[in-house]
Amino acid sequence: MTSGAPIRLKKALGQGFRRVPAQAAQHLWTCPEAEFAAAAQPRDTWWDAGPDAYFGQAYRAIAERFPGQDAATTEQDRTRREVDRICAVAREHFGALTPRILDIPCGYGRHAEELARRGFDVVGMELQEGYLRAAKAGGAALYAAADMRRLPVATGAFDLLVNMWNSLGYFLDERDEVATLEEFRRVLRPGGLALVHGDLDRRAALEGRWVQHMKVPLGDDVLFLVRQVFVAERGGLVCLSWVAFPGEEPLQSPAFFLRVWDDAAWERHARSAGFAAVRIERMRADAPGAPAAGREESVVLLTA
C-alpha cells in the first residue's frame, strides 16, 4: 500500500462500517457461538443498497487489498486465475463455439472486462449503481442494472452464466435463492451452462471445520478480521468483520450471511429449477500463508 492508501481505505470504510470500542469487538470475536449468532443479526436485505449497505465502497476497498493464495497475489492475479478457469470450463463444455456470457452479479466488472478482452461477448449485471459505473468505465463489456432474482433478459438468451466469488447464498429466505436458480436456468438456452464459483469451503463449514476466525493483513499494519459462525437453523454462516488500524478503535461491518448447501441440496434445488445435470468440482487452495490455507474452493456446474 502506498502512504495515502490507509487514508483512502478509512474513507471508503465510512460507508457501511462503524467505529466500535475495541473491548466490544474483542468480546464478539471470542464469545460463545450462540451469543455471537444472536448479536450478529443480518438485516433482511443486508446485500442491498442503503446507508448501512454491506456492498459498496467499503467492500470494494477491502476486496482490492484482499490477498489471494499468498500475500503477494493481487486482485488482478486472482481475477486472471478465475477467468482462466472460466475459459477452461467454456472450452470443455462448448468446444469450438464461443459462448455468449452473462456475468451476474458482476460487481465492478473485474471478470466481465477480462472475459471481453479475451474475445467473449459479455454482459455484466449488478445491483449496485456505483459498481456498474466503475464497470462501465472499463469499456470492454456491456452492463445493466438487475436484481439476480428477476433478470431483465429474454429466455434462452445466453450460453454461459457465471456467478463468481461467493455471490449466491445471500438471501435469508431460501425461496429467494431457489428463485435465483430458476432465473439462471431461464436465461440459458437448452444445453447452456451456469458456473457458480465460491472460495468458501462448504464441506468444512457444514462439518464445523471452516475457519471461524480469519485474520488477513491488508498492508500498512491494517488487519481485516472476520468471524463466521455456522448456524444450522439458518442454514449458513452468520458473519461480522472488522478492520483494525494500528492504535485506533476498530471499524465493524454490518452483519452478513452466506447460505451453505451440501451436495444433495445443490442437486435437489438445481433439478427443481430445471437444470438437467449438476457437477461439483473442488480445487484445493493450499498455499502456505493463505487466509484459509488448506481450504477447498468449488465450482458448481449446472447444465441447462
Ligand SMILES: C[S@@+](CC[C@H](N)C(=O)[O-])C[C@H]1O[C@@H](n2cnc3c(N)ncnc32)[C@H](O)[C@@H]1O
Ligand atoms: C461477493 S461480490 C462479487 C462480485 C463479483 N462477482 C466479483 O467477483 O468481483 C457480490 C456482489 O453481489 C451483488 N449483489 C448482491 N445482491 C444482489 C442481487 N440481489 N442482485 C444482483 N446483485 C447482487 C453485490 O452488489 C456485489 O457486487
